[in-house]
Amino acid sequence: MAIEKIIVLGSDLNFRSHLENYLRRCRYDVASAATLANARDYVSKDNFDLIFMDLHLPDGDGTDLLKELQARPQKPLAVITATAGGVESAVECIKNGAFDYLIRPFSVEQVAVTLRKAEEFIRLVRVNRLLSQETDESEHTLLGNSPDMESLHQLIRKVARTHATVLIQGESGTGKEAIARALYRQSSRARAPFIKVNCAAIPENLVESEFFGHEKGAFTGAVNKREGRFELAHGGTILLDEISEIPLTVQAKLLRVLQEREFERVGGNRTIKVDVRVIATTNRNLEESVARKEFRQDLFFRLNVVPIHVTPLRVRPEDILLLKREFMQRFSRRHGITTKGFTEEARRILMSHSWPGNVRELQNVIERAVILCGDNGFLEPRHFGLTPIIQESQRVTGPAALTLISATETSAGGFPSLAEIEKRHIFAALNHCRGNRTHAAKLLDVSIRTLRNKLHEYNGTTPAAQPEKAAEET
DSSP states (O other): OOOOEEEEEOSOHHHHHHHHHHHHHTTOEEEEESSHHHHHHHHHHSOOSEEEEESEETTEEHHHHHHHHTTOTTOOEEEEEESSOOHHHHHHHHHTTOSEEEESSOOHHHHHHHHHHHHHHHHHHHHHHHHTTOOOGGGGOOOOOSHHHHHHHHHHHHHHTSOOOEEEEOOTTSOHHHHHHHHHHTSTTTTSOEEEEEGGGSOGGGHHHHHHEEOTTSSTTOOSOEEOHHHHTTTSEEEEETGGGSOHHHHHHHHHHHHHSEEEOBTOOOEEEOOOEEEEEESSOHHHHHHTTSSOHHHHHHHTTEEEEOOOGGGOTHHHHHHHHHHHHHHHHHHTOOOOEEOHHHHHHHHHOOOTTHHHHHHHHHHHHHHHOOTTOEEOGGGTOOOOOOOGGGOOOHHHHHHHHHHHHHTTTSOOOHHHHHHHHHHHHHHHTTTOHHHHHHHHTSOHHHHHHHHHHTTTOOOTTSOSSOOOOO
């Protein structure tokens, strides 16, 4: 519920009792105030969502309180009630911040309409505040005309019209979020909120609060009540990005939400019911995570109602032709740079690269090339900044590769253990990712918790090439 706590402010006892009884029957928490002083005391101690206030009160005018509320960061909506007054009075109250104006006597039907409008308004404000942080929608357009992408588009059209939970699995950068947004846009919930949660970016101790919200005083720093992402997504769709990164303790509570569509906020005892479609993504093989006891099997089954597997870019080269042209045009417009196309050598390089970062890597490479291209407007290989590709004929495999490793290590006094190789490999990944543990964990295909545990085992041991302290994940 967007509205939970309401103050009824008025000197008329009959008016207050009648309105309070109705609101309590509607399952709102109601506080009764006969004077401005009583109301000020309530709002100073707790967060209220709505105030029904009489315009004329024994110790002042309702507009006085209206003006004071405007300066509060968590200000409740105010509905003015008056027994008399004309259009001028109503306009003056609206100018001072009133949400609505009701003339007494009014019916419960009028109150119901006001409550419904207030609920929708509060939810819209909270969702818009969250969505204002989102990136340009064009960044999430699902592009591709390969057979794999054609099949994917058909599957999206079929699944989108249902309310089924969807699990999207694929390598980093393959466009999993774009698929989730396509499912949302083509669904019957397209006019309702689409709320994204990046599970890998939330500190473990805050995941539950981020998902389900918290009450005021639930923990240190919880100075106000806060709605969680599931609550904000009510009626719409929630995307749980990188679902494999959430702690096991929260996985159990998430399972309940998927089964019952209800939860309690952190520090609260009110059961909140939501109507939400859940889409989850991961770049890991969740079945392997289940086998390693890093992910609950029952949660995996609950998420895996409709599985979607996204193929990497290297196995659908047809899409590279379409994507490189689309990205060149997009970034040319964005940066105000005139481009004419790709040189023949540039096209060959793009088609032969393995694209470990998939569509995201291709997008970044093309943007870099657009920015660095010369006055002639053609994008050349030197603009890409790609690491030279080792041709298959140059690769060292089998016994020859073992001989190289053996010669290098034995010259230093002995062959390394598997544990030592693993340790060096982890530090090499951290170096490659400039100390970012989240990115390194993805590169190594392990969970962030596994990486933290490994680093803890090493007691902070750092080889010469490793920064003094690995930067925390962002």
